[in-house]
Amino acid sequence: MTKTDEVKRVAQDIKLMRIRGAGKIARAAAEALLTTAQQSKAKSSLSLMKEVETAAKLLLDTRPTAVSLQNSIRRIVNETRIANNRNIKVEKMRQCIVETSTKFIQDSLSAIERIGVIGAGRIEDDDLIMTHCNSATATKVLSTAFANGKHFKVFASETRPRLQGRITAKTLSNLGIPTSLIVDSAIRFFMTKMNKVIVGADAVASNGAVVNKIGTSLMALAAHEARVPFFVTAETYKFSPETVLGQLVKIEERDSSEIILEKELLKMPNVSVRNPAFDVTPPEYIDLIITEKGIIPPQAAIMIIQEEFGSITAEKLEY
Numbered sequence: 001m002t003k004t005d006e007v008k009r010v011a012q013d014i015k016l017m018r019i020r021g022a023g024k025i026a027r028a029a030a031e032a033l034l035t036t037a038q039q040s041k042a043k044s045s046l047s048l049m050k051e052v053e054t055a056a057k058l059l060l061d062t063r064p065t066a067v068s069l070q071n072s073i074r075r076i077v078n079e080t081r082i083a084n085n086r087n088i089k090v091e092k093m094r095q096c097i098v099e100t101s102t103k104f105i106q107d108s109l110s111a112i113e114r115i116g117v118i119g120a121g122r123i124e125d126d127d128l129i130m131t132h133c134n135s136a137t138a139t140k141v142l143s144t145a146f147a148n149g150k151h152f153k154v155f156a157s158e159t160r161p162r163l164q165g166r167i168t169a170k171t172l173s174n175l176g177i178p179t180s181l182i183v184d185s186a187i188r189f190f191m192t193k194m195n196k197v198i199v200g201a202d203a204v205a206s207n208g209a210v211v212n213k214i215g216t217s218l219m220a221l222a223a224h225e226a227r228v229p230f231f232v233t234a235e236t237y238k239f240s241p242e243t244v245l246g247q248l249v250k251i252e253e254r255d256s257s258e259i260i261l262e263k264e265l266l267k268m269p270n271v272s273v274r275n276p277a278f279d280v281t282p283p284e285y286i287d288l289i290i291t292e293k294g295i296i297p298p299q300a301a302i303m304i305i306q307e308e309f310g311s312i313t314a315e316k317l318e319y
Helices: 003-015 022-039 045-060 067-085 090-120 136-147 164-175 184-191 216-226 241-245 298-309
Strands: 127-131 152-157 179-182 196-199 210-213 230-233 278-281 288-291 294-296
Touching: 003 022, 003 045, 022 045, 022 067, 022 090, 022 136, 045 067, 045 090, 067 090, 090 136, 090 230, 090 288, 127 136, 127 184, 136 152, 136 164, 136 196, 136 230, 152 164, 152 184, 164 179, 179 184, 184 216, 196 216, 210 216, 216 230, 216 278, 241 298, 288 298, 294 298
Parallel strands: 127 152, 127 196, 152 179, 196 230, 230 288
Antiparallel strands: 210 278, 288 294
16 A cells, blocks of 8 residues: 555545544544655655645545644644755654654553543542543543542433444443443433533633534533533643634534435435534533643633644644
């Protein structure tokens, strides 16, 4: 398989959700750029940089809401450009791309572990905890707390239409954590019994708003009404620097076939299907955001972005 074929395969897997989850998407993109550099036959640094940029653009078009994807690619491409500006030899640039990609993947995985340790401290014995979708960081918090001897029960929503909540329920069950799988429409019914809610994030805006799987904002609203603490787990590379400049995180809408078979839809000529994959939870419904660098209130999201990206300009955010 050529490097172009490999990048196309990864891009297709991301687009079709064979690779899913913000962290896995980001790591897959980094791995694809790493492979591009390793397999490239480029004879000059400029040619190698152009190959990496072409691969990056293909990957970026797959999931518009995935800020983690954008940030992983941005980190690698920007390091490549910096290296090119130093007029280094092609082999040195190749090494730079491989090292930057590898470090991102390692940092991403260690962030999950760290969030698990930090978040586990917020779980108490006999807690009833609700979660949504299938978040690696939220699941890590739960599994770490359980491994530390905490006894609690989890209520996992199905998360229609892709039913990622069933994956969460199976994962927790395999760990021995008592888990109830509930339909999304039962969230408010059970919320008054909960002690806290823990969910992941696909993106965090500069004002502390969180973009996550569709239904998250309804869960947050129900938690707010019931006065149940609402915690978000998010690696710092999911914080969106574009939102500092007033850009909105684009909400992806997916194909109607995830909701209804095409032959059934054809029987209803006056019906259209809307299938947003994500929604936005306002910061006033969020109590804490748990990152690998510590726990922050949502209002401190801008500080994370400034620490991660420095001064924000449109030029710096080309990727």
